Structures are given as C-alpha cells and as structure tokens.
Amino acid sequence: MNKYSRSSQIVFFIGSSLVVMSVTLSSYGIATVTPRLLSAFDAMQHYTLTSLMASIGMLLFLPVVGKLIDTVGRRPMLIIGTIITLASSVAAGLAPNFVFFLVMRALITVGSACLTPLPSASLPYVFERKQLPTVYGIQGAFLALGAFFGSTLAGWFADNGMMWMAVAYPGILACIGSAMMFVLCPTVERKAMPSIDIGGTVLIFLIVAPIMFVSSFGSSMGWTNPYILGGFLLLIVAFIAFIQVEKRSKSPLVDLKLFKNPAFSGALACTFLLVWYQTAMRNYVPLAVQNVMGMSATVSGSVQLPRSILNVIFPTFCGLWIAKNQKDRMWKGVAIAGLIVMVGNLCMSFITPDTTLMVFLVGLGVTGIAESFKQSALTPALQATLTTENMGSGMSLNSMMGSMGSAISASVFGVVYNAVCPDASVIGDLTRAINACFMMAAATGLIVAVLAFVFMRPKKTA
Numbered sequence: 001m002n003k004y005s006r007s008s009q010i011v012f013f014i015g016s017s018l019v020v021m022s023v024t025l026s027s028y029g030i031a032t033v034t035p036r037l038l039s040a041f042d043a044m045q046h047y048t049l050t051s052l053m054a055s056i057g058m059l060l061f062l063p064v065v066g067k068l069i070d071t072v073g074r075r076p077m078l079i080i081g082t083i084i085t086l087a088s089s090v091a092a093g094l095a096p097n098f099v100f101f102l103v104m105r106a107l108i109t110v111g112s113a114c115l116t117p118l119p120s121a122s123l124p125y126v127f128e129r130k131q132l133p134t135v136y137g138i139q140g141a142f143l144a145l146g147a148f149f150g151s152t153l154a155g156w157f158a159d160n161g162m163m164w165m166a167v168a169y170p171g172i173l174a175c176i177g178s179a180m181m182f183v184l185c186p187t188v189e190r191k192a193m194p195s196i197d198i199g200g201t202v203l204i205f206l207i208v209a210p211i212m213f214v215s216s217f218g219s220s221m222g223w224t225n226p227y228i229l230g231g232f233l234l235l236i237v238a239f240i241a242f243i244q245v246e247k248r249s250k251s252p253l254v255d256l257k258l259f260k261n262p263a264f265s266g267a268l269a270c271t272f273l274l275v276w277y278q279t280a281m282r283n284y285v286p287l288a289v290q291n292v293m294g295m296s297a298t299v300s301g302s303v304q305l306p307r308s309i310l311n312v313i314f315p316t317f318c319g320l321w322i323a324k325n326q327k328d329r330m331w332k333g334v335a336i337a338g339l340i341v342m343v344g345n346l347c348m349s350f351i352t353p354d355t356t357l358m359v360f361l362v363g364l365g366v367t368g369i370a371e372s373f374k375q376s377a378l379t380p381a382l383q384a385t386l387t388t389e390n391m392g393s394g395m396s397l398n399s400m401m402g403s404m405g406s407a408i409s410a411s412v413f414g415v416v417y418n419a420v421c422p423d424a425s426v427i428g429d430l431t432r433a434i435n436a437c438f439m440m441a442a443a444t445g446l447i448v449a450v451l452a453f454v455f456m457r458p459k460k461t462a
Contacts, residue, residue, distance in 0.1 A: 015180025016119035024146030029154030058403030066396025081114025086171035093164030137319025140375030151301030266455025310368030333377025338448030
C-alpha cells in the first residue's frame with residue numbers, strides 16, 4: 001500500500017503530467033517553427049541535423065540520469081532539469097544565428113532528459129499497480145494537449161512576431177509542474193552512490209556521433225566517401241565495445257541482464273519503434289503543410305487538433321479496458337496502437353501540392369487513438385516485468401530507448417529525405433521525400449504489432 005492520500009495523488013499526477021506536457025510542448029513547438037527559423041538563418045540545408053539535435057541530448061544523458069535518480073534523488077533532478085530547460089528555451093528563442101540555436105536546442109533536450117523519466121519512475125510509488133493503466137491513459141491526454149498546443153501556440157506566436165516566445169514558453173509550464181511534483185516526490189531508499197561508468201559514457205558518445213555525421217553528410221559527400229565509411233566503422237566498433245564494457249562494468253549504464261526477459265525486450269523494442277512516426281509527424285507535417293501546400297505556420301500547427309481531441313477522449317476508456325484484464329490486454333493494446341499508426345501514416349503517404357488539409361486531419365487524428373492505447377498499455381506492461389529494485393533503471397532504459405528511437409529515426413528519415421530530395425526548392429522532390437518518410441513510418445507500426453504478438457503476448461501453460 002502507498003502512503004498517499006487521494007488529494008496528494010491528484011496533485012502529484014497533475015504536476016507530473018504538466019512536466020511531461022512541457023517536454024511535448026517544446027518538442028512539437030520547436031519543430032513547427034524550425035522551417036521558419038532555418039530560413040531566417042539561411043540554413044535550410046541543415047534541417048536534418050537540427051532534427052537530430054532534438055534527440056541527441058536525451059540519448060547521451062538519459063543513462064546517467066537514471067543512475068542519478070536512484071542515488072542523488074528525484075528532487076535534485078527536478079531542480080536541475082527545470083533550470084536547464086527554462087534557461088536554454090529562453091536562450092534558443094533569442095538565438096542570433098544558426099550555430100547558437102543548434103547548441104541551445106541540444107541543451108533543451110538535456111533538460112528534457114532530466115525531467116522525462118521522473119514521472120514514470122515515481123508514479124508506481126504513488127499509485128497502486130492496478131491503477132497504473134488508467135493513470136497512464138489519462139496522462140496521455142496531457143501529452144495530446146502538449147502536442148496540439150505545442151504546434152498551435154508556437155505557430156501563432158511565430159505568425160505574430162513573437163518567435164522567441166514560440167520556443168521559450170514551455171519552460172514556464174515545466175517550472176509549475178516541477179513545483180507540484182517537488183513537494184510530494186516519493187522518498188525511495190537510495191542505493192549506494194555507484195562508480196561512474198566512464199567507458200560506457202564515452203562509448204555512447206562514439207555511437208551517437210557517427211549517427212549524426214553519417215546521416216547529415218552521407219547524401220552530400222557520397223556513401224562511399226572514406227569519411228562516411230569511417231563513420232560506419234566507428235559506429236559498429238563502438239557498439240560492440242559498448243556491449244562488452246557494460247557486461248564487465250560493476251555499475252553499467254545499461255543493465256544487460258534485463259534483456260533476458262522476452263516481454264521486457266519486446267516492450268522496449270515497441271517503445272523504440274513507436275516514436276518513429278512521431279519523428280515523421282513532428283518534422284515533416286510542418287514541412288508538407290508550409291512548404292508543399294503553401295499554408296501558414298498556424299495552419300500547420302492546427303492540424304493536430306483532431307489528434308488532440310481523440311487523445312483526450314480515448315485514454316480513460318483504453319485504461320479502463322486494459323485494467324479489467326491487464327495480463328491479456330496490455331499486449332493487445334500495444335498491437336492495436338501499432339496497427340493504427342500504420343493506417344494513419346499510410347493516409348499521409350501520397351500527398352501532392354493539391355492535397356486537402358483533410359488528409360492530415362484524418363491521418364494525424366487516428367494516431368490520437370494509437371497514443372491512447374500506447375500510453376495505457378506499454379508503460380504498465382514494461383513495469384510489470386520489473387521489481388522495486390530495478391524500477392528506476394528499467395524506466396530510464398525505457399526512456400533511453402524512446403530517445404534512441406527518436407535519434408535513429410531522425411537519422412534514417414534524414415537519409416531517406418536527403419536521398420529522395422536533392423533540391424528542397426523543387427516541390428516535386430520535396431513531396432516525394434515527405435511521402436517516403438511517411439511510408440516508412442507506416443511500416444514501423446506494422447512491425448510493432450508483430451513484436452507485441454510474438455514477445456509480449458502471455459505464453460500459454462500446459
């Protein structure tokens with residue numbers, strides 16, 4: 001039994017939801033105004049690199065944050081994450097040039113890395129396990145609101161000459177949510193301060209750096225260029241070395257023993273893949289609406305409205321449906337989410353300059369239902385495979401897989417985009433590239449459904 005009263009549970013839930021909502025606001029808001037910012041900086045050729053930087057801080061810092069949550073504590077990480085998020089958001093909104101904006105964009109994700117795992121690592125200590133599907137389902141509504149208002153408000157600010165506010169305002173919401181969480185943060189028995197896995201940290205960087213380099217310059221330099229081939233080689237060697245180092249480390253960044261559980265591995269794979277369509281949605285819907293269809297930033301943000309409405313309505317029902325039979329319905333919820341993602345992205349895979357806005361309203365709208373099933377099913381399914389001793393590290397690893405999915409998907413989408421679109425000023429090239437990215441996002445949804453059936457479905461006993 002937990003020690004929290006009903007009122008305390010509500011306050012903590014609202015605070016944690018505002019924190020995750022602020023991260024979503026920032027992600028979608030910056031994606032909405034990025035085309036205009038890069039055009040002002042005369043840096044549209046670096047669009048792929050910019051989207052990569054949106055994930056890079058998360059990928060590098062989440063493993064370390066997971067350790068710090070279990071040792072330093074939740075409250076210090078809330079303070080650190082909030083300060084970094086607020087400061088870097090304001091600075092990015094006032095960026096005088098592309099390089100400064102790029103650095104601040106990376107710092108925003110560092111702040112997000114501190115904040116993102118805290119709600120999921122804390123809610124199991126505030127609510128009973130049987131309540132979690134409903135809790136995470138309702139929290140999905142806050143994420144939907146973040147996606148909608150992140151795009152819509154950012155577009156409105158940009159269209160009305162307040163570009164700095166379009167980037168900076170999510171940091172304010174993070175402060176409010178963090179304050180509500182800070183007062184009621186669960187006190188969990190801390191482990192002894194672990195030694196720093198310097199080798200693993202260095203190797204994480206050596207894995208991420210080649211991904212950035214190869215995806216950003218592979219198309220322009222040529223895939224057989226010695227530097228590009230060297231990047232691939234470094235990536236492979238660093239990954240193999242990382243596995244070996246983590247096996248021998250007394251305090252690994254990634255506990256490889258967790259992967260022995262097929263349900264845990266399957267859930268992580270689904271987490272990794274279910275962010276791919278979000279990467280496509282954040283980066284290429286604004287590009288399609290603004291640069292292909294010739295509409296405003298406000299309109300490109302408003303297409304999120306049906307998705308947001310459905311993601312506000314459906315989470316509670318999805319959570320209640322799953323809670324009635326968690327063992328059998330959690331995997332089904334994940335599989336349903338994957339199939340809906342496939343359908344929604346297929347709708348957006350055949351756009352032209354004459355395509356009506358309804359295509360995006362429908363295609364994005366149905367993904368609101370997918371997110372409702374994902375929020376209600378995936379995190380509780382993962383937590384069901386963990387114990388109190390490894391809950392923090394397991395959830396941080398889950399957040400890391402989501403961030404890795406964002407970084408790698410941005411790389412892969414970038415490769416496809418650059419390969420299919422040699423000249424972004426040619427509408428035909430741009431259109432074909434965007435369609436190819438949405439087609440790939442649809443394929444990831446189908447893979448998620450297969451993974452849920454094969455690995456997460458309870459095995460029948462004789």
